[in-house]
Amino acid sequence: MTAFLQQLLNGLSLGSIYALVALGYTMVYGVLRLINFAHGDVYMLGAFAGYYASKLLHGRLNGGLPEAAVILVVSMIACALVGMLIERLAYRPVRRASRLTLLIVAIGVSLLIENLAQIFFGADPKFFPQILPERMFEWRGVLFTNQQILVLATAVLLMAALTLFIRRTRTGKAMRAVAHNPDAARLMGINVNSIISLTFALGSALAAAGGILVSLNQPSIDPLMGLMTGIKAFVAAVLGGIGSIPGAVLGGLILGLAETFVAGYGSSTYRDAIAFFILIIILLCKPEGLLGKGQVEKV
Amino acid sequence: MKKILLVLAVLGGMGLLQWALTAFLLDGPVRQGPYYYQILMLAGINVILAVSLNLTNGITGQFSIGHAGFFAIGAYVAASVSVYAGPTLQGSLAGLPSFAADSVLLLVASAAGVAAAAAAGWLVGMPSLRLRGDYLAIVTLGFGEIIRVLILNIDAVGGARGFTGIPRYSNFFWVGLGVVAAISTVRHIVRSSHGRALLSIREDEIAAQAMGVAVTRHKVTAFVIGAAFAGLAGSLFGHFTMYLHTNSFTFVKSFEIIIMIALGGLGSLAGAALGAVVLTVLPELFRGFAEYRMVIYALALILIMIYRPQGLLGKGRFLGRGKDK
Amino acid sequence: MTALLRIENLTRRFGGLTAVKNVSFSVKPGQLFGLIGPNGAGKTTLFNLVTGVYAPDEGAIVLGESSIGGLPPHRITENGIARTFQNIRLFASLSVLDNVKAACHMRQSSSLFSGLFRTRAFHAAEEGIDSFSRRLLELLHLDGLAAEEAANLPYGHQRRLEIARALATQPRLLLLDEPAAGMNPQESQELMHLIRRLRDEFHLTILLVEHNMKVVMGVCERIHVMDHGESIAEGSPEQVRRDPKVIEAYLGGE
Numbered sequence: 098m099t100a101f102l103q104q105l106l107n108g109l110s111l112g113s114i115y116a117l118v119a120l121g122y123t124m125v126y127g128v129l130r131l132i133n134f135a136h137g138d139v140y141m142l143g144a145f146a147g148y149y150a151s152k153l154l155h156g157r158l159n160g161g162l163p164e165a166a167v168i169l170v171v172s173m174i175a176c177a178l179v180g181m182l183i184e185r186l187a188y189r190p191v192r193r194a195s196r197l198t199l200l201i202v203a204i205g206v207s208l209l210i211e212n213l214a215q216i217f218f219g220a221d222p223k224f225f226p227q228i229l230p231e232r233m234f235e236w237r238g239v240l241f242t243n244q245q246i247l248v249l250a251t252a253v254l255l256m257a258a259l260t261l262f263i264r265r266t267r268t269g270k271a272m273r274a275v276a277h278n279p280d281a282a283r284l285m286g287i288n289v290n291s292i293i294s295l296t297f298a299l300g301s302a303l304a305a306a307g308g309i310l311v312s313l314n315q316p317s318i319d320p321l322m323g324l325m326t327g328i329k330a331f332v333a334a335v336l337g338g339i340g341s342i343p344g345a346v347l348g349g350l351i352l353g354l355a356e357t358f359v360a361g362y363g364s365s366t367y368r369d370a371i372a373f374f375i376l377i378i379i380l381l382c383k384p385e386g387l388l389g390k391g392q393v394e395k396v
Numbered sequence: 397m398k399k400i401l402l403v404l405a406v407l408g409g410m411g412l413l414q415w416a417l418t419a420f421l422l423d424g425p426v427r428q429g430p431y432y433y434q435i436l437m438l439a440g441i442n443v444i445l446a447v448s449l450n451l452t453n454g455i456t457g458q459f460s461i462g463h464a465g466f467f468a469i470g471a472y473v474a475a476s477v478s479v480y481a482g483p484t485l486q487g488s489l490a491g492l493p494s495f496a497a498d499s500v501l502l503l504v505a506s507a508a509g510v511a512a513a514a515a516a517g518w519l520v521g522m523p524s525l526r527l528r529g530d531y532l533a534i535v536t537l538g539f540g541e542i543i544r545v546l547i548l549n550i551d552a553v554g555g556a557r558g559f560t561g562i563p564r565y566s567n568f569f570w571v572g573l574g575v576v577a578a579i580s581t582v583r584h585i586v587r588s589s590h591g592r593a594l595l596s597i598r599e600d601e602i603a604a605q606a607m608g609v610a611v612t613r614h615k616v617t618a619f620v621i622g623a624a625f626a627g628l629a630g631s632l633f634g635h636f637t638m639y640l641h642t643n644s645f646t647f648v649k650s651f652e653i654i655i656m657i658a659l660g661g662l663g664s665l666a667g668a669a670l671g672a673v674v675l676t677v678l679p680e681l682f683r684g685f686a687e688y689r690m691v692i693y694a695l696a697l698i699l700i701m702i703y704r705p706q707g708l709l710g711k712g713r714f715l716g717r718g719k720d721k
Numbered sequence: 722m723t724a725l726l727r728i729e730n731l732t733r734r735f736g737g738l739t740a741v742k743n744v745s746f747s748v749k750p751g752q753l754f755g756l757i758g759p760n761g762a763g764k765t766t767l768f769n770l771v772t773g774v775y776a777p778d779e780g781a782i783v784l785g786e787s788s789i790g791g792l793p794p795h796r797i798t799e800n801g802i803a804r805t806f807q808n809i810r811l812f813a814s815l816s817v818l819d820n821v822k823a824a825c826h827m828r829q830s831s832s833l834f835s836g837l838f839r840t841r842a843f844h845a846a847e848e849g850i851d852s853f854s855r856r857l858l859e860l861l862h863l864d865g866l867a868a869e870e871a872a873n874l875p876y877g878h879q880r881r882l883e884i885a886r887a888l889a890t891q892p893r894l895l896l897l898d899e900p901a902a903g904m905n906p907q908e909s910q911e912l913m914h915l916i917r918r919l920r921d922e923f924h925l926t927i928l929l930v931e932h933n934m935k936v937v938m939g940v941c942e943r944i945h946v947m948d949h950g951e952s953i954a955e956g957s958p959e960q961v962r963r964d965p966k967v968i969e970a971y972l973g974g975e
Contacts, residue, residue, distance in 0.1 A: 132530050190702045197459055200530055201658055202701045204461075204651055209694035216687055331534060370545060373538035380531055381523050399839070581837060588836035588843065589826045589850060592815075596823040599812035606772060606806075608798035608827030608890050617833065 099238035104361045105354070110245045110314070112353020113252035117307035118330035119337070119345040120259065121180075121300025127276035127340045128296050130196060134203040135183055136304055137327015138210040139176050143305025144225065144318040145218055146172035151226045165228045169251070169309050173302040180301025181294050189290070207327075214320035222319040225312035248310045255306055256346055259299065263342065272296060276340065329372040336379050338389020347387060351375075406576055414569040433568070435680055437636050440571035441629045442672035444578045446656040447665060448625030451582050453654070454663035454710075455591065456618045457598025458525060459533045461650045462540030463626050465520075466513040468645035469543060470627025472553050474509030475562045475634040478502075480552075482563065502565035506631040513627025514620050516543070521619035526612060537647055548642045558641035559634075566635040574632055575669075578625045583665055585621070594618055598663075655697050661710020670709060725750045725926045726771070726894055731780035731790075733766055740766040742950040743780070748894070748928055748943075753920060755941030756930045757961075759970055763950040764930045765807070768898055771928075772804050773797040784894065799827060803892035805883040807899040807930075813872035817863055817882055820871050821854040824889035829853070857885045860922070861915070877908050884915075888923065895919070897929040901936045909933060913940045938962065946970070 118140050125133045150171045154164060187206050191198050232243045263269035274282040275292045283289050311326070312318050333352045337344025352372060360368045379386065417436070421429030449463045482501055489497040524535040553559045585591045593614050596604040605611050634640050656675050660667025679689045700707060724747035733741040741763045748754045758764050769775045771782055773794035782790040789797050812820050831846035858864045861881045866874065871882060880900060887895060897916070901909040913936055920927055931937045937944060938958045946954040946961055948970040954961055961967055 130530075132534060187698055187702075191705070194701075194705060196530060197457070197662075198701050198705050200459060200533060201654065202698055204654065205694045205697035205701065207694075208648075208651060208690055209698065212688075212690040212694060216691070328534075328537070335531070335534075370542055373542055376538055377523070377535060380527055380535060384527065384531065584837050584839065585833070588833075589822070589830035589846065590833050590836055592819055592823040593826045593830075595815055595819070596812050596826075599815060600810045602774075602794075603806065603810040603812065604823070605794040606798060606804050607824040607886060608795050609823070610795050 100361075102237075102239045104357050106239060106241055106245065107361075108354035108357035109350060110248050110353070111357055112350035113249055114307045114311050114349075115326070115330050115333045115352050116346045116349025117252055117255065117303045117310070118326060119333040119349045120256070120342065121304045122331050122334040123337070123339055123342060123345040124272075124296050124300045126334070128272070128279070128293050129188065129192065129199070131188065131199050131203060132331065133300075134200075134327070135206040135210055136300065137323035137325075137330065138207050138214070139180055139183075139301045139323070140304040140308045140326055140330075141214065141318070141320060141323030142179055142210065143172045143176045143301075143308030144312045144322065145214070145223075145308075145320075146175040146305065147309045147312060148223055148225055148318060151228060155226075161229065165247070165313070168228065169306060172305045172309050176305035176308075177298035177302040180297035180304075184294055184297040189293075211320055211324070218320055220320060222317045225316035225318050227316065229313060244313045248314065251306065251310060255303060259303070260342065262299075268292075268295065325369065332372040332376045335386055336375060338386025341386065341388045341390075344386055344388035406573075410569045410572045410576075413572065414567060417568050435677060436568065437566070437571055437632075439673045439676040440568075440575050441633050441636075442653070442656065442676050443575050443669045444571075444625055444629040444632070445653050446660070446668040446672035447575075447578045447582050448622040448629070449653050450657045450663065450665065450668040451585065451594075451618050452622045454657055454661075454668070455582075455586055455598065456594045456615055458615055458619065459530070460536040460619070460622075461533050461647060461654065462520065462536030462538075462543075463622070463653050464645045464647060464649035465536075465540030465543035466517055466623040466626035467630045467633070467649065468547060468642065469516050470506075470509035470513040470630025471634040471640050471645070472509075472547055472559065472630070473512040473627070474505040474631030475559055475640055476553060477505040477508045478563055478565065478635065479559075479561055498563075498565045499570075501563070502570060502631075502635055505565070505635065506628055509631035510624045510627040513630065514624035517620040517623025518616065521616045521623075525615040525619060537650070540645075540647055540650055544642050544645050547645075554640070556642075558639055560639050562634050562638045562640065564635060564638050566632040571632050571636075574625075574628050578628070579665065579669065581621070581625070585618075586665065590614070590617075652693070655693055657707075658697060659700060659707055661707025664707065664710035667707050667709035671707070724748060725752075725785060726928065727781070727783040728767075728771070729781040729783070731767070731770060731782065732778050733770055733775060734778050739950050741770065744947065744950075744952050745780075746945045746952065746955060748926055750893075750926055751920065751924065752926055753916065753940055753942045754926070754928045755937045755944040755958075756928060756947065757932075757934075757937055757944060758947035758953075761949070762947040762970075764947055765898070766950075767947070768804075768896060768930055771797075772802060772896060795827070798890050798892075801891075801893035802896060803887035803890045803894075804896040805880070805887050805898055805900060807902060809876075809879050809883060811871040811879055811882060811886070813870070815871060816867065817869050817871055817874065818854055818858065818867040820882060821857055821885050821889045822850050824886045825850040825854060828891050854889060857888055861885045876903060880904070880912075881915075884919070888919070892925065894926045894928060897927065897931075899931055899933075900929065901931055901933040904933075906935075909936050912936065916940050 118136065121136050122133060125131060147168045150168045154167065183206055187202050188199065191202050229244060229247065234241055263272060271287045271292050274285065274287055275289055279289050329352060330349065333348035334345045336351060337348030352375065355375065356368055356371055359371055417433060420426050421433045426432065445463060445467060452458050452460050478501060485501055485504065486497060489500055520539045524532055527535060547553060548555060593609045596607065596609055597611055597614060601611055656671035657668045659675065660671030726748040728744060728746050731741055731744045732739065744767060756764050756767065770777050773792050776791040781788055784800050784802060787800060789800050812823060815823065829846055829850050831843045835843040855864065858867055861884060863878060863882055863885060866878065874882060901912055904912060916927060917940065919925055941958060944956065944958055944961045945952065946967050953966045953970060954964045
């Protein structure tokens with residue numbers, strides 16, 4: 098039982114990172130019907146933004162929560178700008194072209210970011226500073242760290258904020274309208290361009306948060322760290338039903354739990370294959386995902 | 397009769413070229429001859445890969461990003477046949493001159509590689525080609541990676557150390573024949589009733605179905621043929637480099653092939669071949685900028701899709717239109 | 722005379738909405754049969770059931786002797802039903818000729834093998850496809866445009882190309898989905914001539930869904946009227962025109 102709870106906690110903490118990144122996929126897919134291949138790389142940029150921010154801040158804030166919070170915010174803002182830039186420069190010119198064109202451009206953007214990052218940051222892994230010294234707690238035999246709690250709390254907070262924003266604010270409603278039907282939204286006076294821009298900004302900021310949170314736990318960061326996480330987060334989004342925000346969260350958590358339990362009870366060599374396995378099963382059995390709505394093409 | 401003459405002419409031409417290349421580049425007066433020869437071989441192998449992927453991605457409009465997986469299967473299966481069954485076969489061919497024995501061995505190994513890649517293509521294609529475009533892309537990416545991870549875990553083919561001791565059987569003659577076979581196969585398919593069926597699927601799947609085209613069956617056929625040629629390319633590659641490592645078969649390789657056909661023009665046969673040659677030769681010319689190579693690739697890909705989505709030689713009107721294609 | 726197409730107690734639901742409710746009718750060989758009804762009557766759903774886009778929840782669709790309800794679209798086409806699309810779905814970047822040729826694939830193709838090796842059977846089949854396709858284009862006055870890209874044709878020509886393409890599958894029953902949509906009066910006049918001519922030259926049976934009453938009344942021999950997913954009337958154009966239920970459905974009861 099203790100071991101089970103332990104795995105559950107680890108799985109939730111991993112899953113909440115996937116969920117944060119998956120949200121960006123699902124939001125962008127919602128408004129553009131695009132698998133934003135570069136999203137995983139934005140997550141990587143988030144981690145590096147945090148790395149450089151903490152170097153700049155070094156000595157000015159004495160570690161601890163305030164420094165972590167500042168780094169988180171700085172990195173989220175930086176990535177929001179990067180996300181908007183990507184959309185403006187690469188995706189907007191081909192938005193009206195076929196989905197195939199859009200997809201190829203997304204692959205190009207992803208390759209570009211990864212290779213530029215290798216030139217600028219160096220290809221070797223870097224060590225993310227220990228902002229919050231790790232502290233262990235024990236509760237009925239289950240070990241957890243202050244970082245895990247921070248990851249969970251931050252993730253829950255951000256997701257709650259996103260949900261409120263999308264449900265309650267005018268802008269959030271406009272975003273849903275654009276996802277539903279961009280042409281009708283434009284006729285209703287919604288500025289579709291700025292809504293899409295904002296969607297990228299929000300999604301990228303969440304990915305950046307994921308990048309920072311993951312680096313607190315596993316401090317080794319490198320320019321290709323976004324590849325696997327990006328693909329897995331995409332799987333999480335598809336699993337939950339791409340386009341659905343609660344779906345992305347659910348999918349992320351399920352994937353995190355599945356990976357942790359398989360690695361814990363089975364073999365860890367196949368850990369990375371689980372995501373693809375889940376993906377293939379879900380696409381064959383229920384392609385619209387757990388919480389997604391099926392789309393029927395009108396004839 | 398005409399056909400037989402044509403085949404003989406191609407064979408003769410390739411043989412003659414092989415002789416000339418050996419005389420001038422490998423044993424001959426050109427300094428760095430082996431280096432040029434190597435580029436030529438890699439260009440040929442890339443042409444086979446690009447032309448065969450174009451059948452799925454450009455002609456049928458089904459966007460696969462898993463081509464490197466079939467390339468890997470062909471390479472590893474063919475190499476295994478040569479390494480493990482080769483010595484036995486060699487014994488039974490003892491009477492033949494060495495070039496003839498090598499050719500027979502290469503043909504046997506390649507046949508195994510092609511068959512394995514085609515079978516894998518069928519297994520992957522059957523379930524996933526029912527999926528809509530962008531899902532298909534990600535599933536093929538996933539399958540490609542799964543194939544690579546599986547190979548990485550097989551100790552008999554070297555695992556993470558790489559697969560060594562593969563005999564060098566392929567040469568310009570065989571790669572050239574492979575190129576001719578790939579191009580003429582795809583060309584013959586495109587200019588036939590089956591090719592028009594594939595094109596109609598790319599243009600409008602629902603309409604194609606309503607016109608009696610068995611959509612899934614045709615997609616799978618195209619996919620399997622593409623995978624088979626990727627397997628051939630793999631066999632020729634392994635028997636040329638004499639060493640295989642799974643790092644040559646990551647999805648970056650799949651992306652590279654996609655960039656080749658996007659540069660040349662999706663759906664254009666000559667474009668795919670041209671793209672493959674350009675993207676093999678160009679990086680060699682800019683060796684000093686090796687670390688910028690992928691940056692330039694990526695930028696080129698983005699700019700091409702924005703300013704000339706039909707590529708250098710394609711017509712590709714289907715790329716520029718409609719949100720729902 | 723036995724019916725070519727029989728629709729028996731056909732029902733199709735979407736969630737809580739019953740789009741087609743217990744509809745039955747039959748179309749005789751050689752008939753020009755019209756299916757009409759106000760917006761939302763279920764005509765398009767019925768059309769999609771017959772062509773295999775949707776599978777029926779209940780009821781049967783019988784073509785000749787064989788039940789075709791629930792078959793995938795290409796199998797239905799194989800059985801002898803061809804269709805056009807209301808919102809034109811041509812193979813836009815293929816040539817006009819290749820649009821028609823692509824639809825010949827089902828009946829006239831040689832094997833993939835003979836295509837690869839360019840056997841005699843391949844050349845024979847390709848020649849057959851070519852001459853048949855060109856004849857169809859001629860018939861629809863598109864022969865001068867064979868090499869044109871389909872997307873570049875004017876609207877009226879695109880509609881005719883849709884018909885040519887459907888005919889290339891050599892159907893027994895041709896389904897036309899609002900063929901007169903977007904046509905001016907002169908064009909719809911020509912369309913009516915064309916429909917009659919097609920029926921006679923190809924010994925076709927034609928089922929047409931149409932909003933343009935002039936066309937329906939002018940060309941159809943028998944008309945089935947639907948409203949809110951149900952059948953409300955059937956008969957000759959004269960009978961249907963006078964039917965109080967039909968008048969009510971179109972002019973609104975309440």
